[in-house]
Amino acid sequence: MKKLKLLTLAFALATGAAGTAAAQQPVEVQFWTWYLSPKFDAYIKDTIAAFEKQNPNIKVKWFDKQDSMVQDFISSINLGNAPDVVNLNIDEVQKAAQNGFLRAASDLTSPASLAATFYPQSLKNFTSGNKIYAYPWYGWLNQGVLLYNPELLKKAGITKTPRTMSEMRAAARTIKDKTGAYGWVPALKDPNTSSFLGYFYDEGLPIYSADGKAVFNSPSHAALLQEFVNLYKGGYIPEDVLRREAFQAATEMYAQNRVAMIIGGPQALTRVKDTNPGLYGKTQVTDPPLGKAGVQTGGSMALVVPTASKHPREAAKLAAFFTNNANQIAFSKVVPIVPTTRGAQNIKGNVNSPDPILEATARVSASGRLINPGYKAPGNSDDLYKNLNDNIEAAMLGRKSAQQALNDTVTYWNANMKK
DSSP states (O other): HHHHHHHHHHHHHHHHHHHHHHHHHHHEEEEEEOOOOOTTTEEEEEEHHHHHHHHHHHEEEEEOTTTTTTHHHHHHHHOOOOOOOEEEEHHHHHHHHHHTTTEEEHHHHHHHHHHHHHHHEEEEEEEHEEEEEEEEEEEESBBEEEOOOOHHHHHHTTSSSOOBBHHHHHHHHHHHHHSSSSOOOOOOOOOOOHHHHHHHHTOOOOOTTTTBBBBBTTTTHHHHHHHHHHHHHEEEEOOGGGGOOHHHHHHHHHHOBBBBBEETTTHHHHEEHHOEEEEEEOOOOEEOBBTTTOOOOOEEEEEEEEEEEEHHHHHHHOOOOTTTTHHHHHHHHOOBBBBOOOGGGGGGOOTTTSSSSHHHHHTTTTTTTGGSSSSOOOOTHHHHHHHHHHHHHHHHHSSSSSHHHHHHHHHHHHHOOOO
16 A cells, blocks of 8 residues: 555656646747848847747747748648737738737737827727737838938929928929939839828828728829829839839939939938948938828838737737837837837937938837828728729820729729728
8 A cells, every 4th residue: 555655646746747847848939020031130039039038938939021921821821830920011910800810919918008008090000890900010101201312402403392292293393304313203003002092192182982982083183193194204203113112213213313302211211321321421301291181191010919829828928028118119229110109209319410310210200109001901902902003004104094094993993892
């Protein structure tokens, strides 16, 4: 009997030790970001290390996805091996939430905590139904600031930077006529969104009717599109902007003294600083021109937890950690992003700094409350944006009138749009 008791005790101790070892085995969460490596490897790795130090029971395996992010995410869900934390933009979060791919952040973290951490508009951007589906991360303003080459403006006889988009279009003509350089490179097509819906919104022109129908084919919409068509046909917009991403083209050409002005964020200056330090030192920064509506629009990235995550609680901890105020502000010091946290509104910067990036960053860093896409993307936005972009191209190339291009787009949208 005594021997039996000793054997029982030994078995209990052994199984108990095994249970303790199993309980102490760290949980591994898989973390996907979008276009952040290799440039921001140090920041991401340092932040992961800080998180793991605070949470020794969680290990993070990081992957940076690029062109194939969305396709890989959908495939991972279909194959049953979804990551635990994923970096998506506003449109992709909305689509993923509507398709049932995401756990609600407001189910994993208290709504009160989310409301205390993030700007109300930032949370609204990632809300579907009555639930918040993401932890807002870094953002940007489409208008942001105006960056300009003062020597080209002086050569063109322009003594005051444009304050409205109408003035911006007029300046583009003057600068090209008098200097040979382009005044500005507007985005005409973008596969992930639609630049023209943004231009319409900026001018106070409606995108949808009260019942959700597309209505951006009024004479006023067509007249605005026609202004861009006239610029393009007149040689005031680079021809290849129909084939290239406008922001990349603008920053490249600005560094070559072939573009006088850029509307956008401070990040536009990083390439200029690397490729043309002399021009970088001369670059001036001021407030951007706005449309008649007088609004700033913008976008944001976020971190989400897929429904298929095997470790949702640990994933939520990681997402909340990366997007907290301290870490977003730290990120804004590495790259001039716009934090989406309430605490960032207290950031103080020198808007009179002699360093263009520091001045531009100071102008936008505390502006996260303004990040608003302006209009809601439809559920099947990829298909609809392609249709709109194809029609915009047809108008630019003279294959359709501006009015016909918008009529055809609106007809297609209202026949195919998913809410």
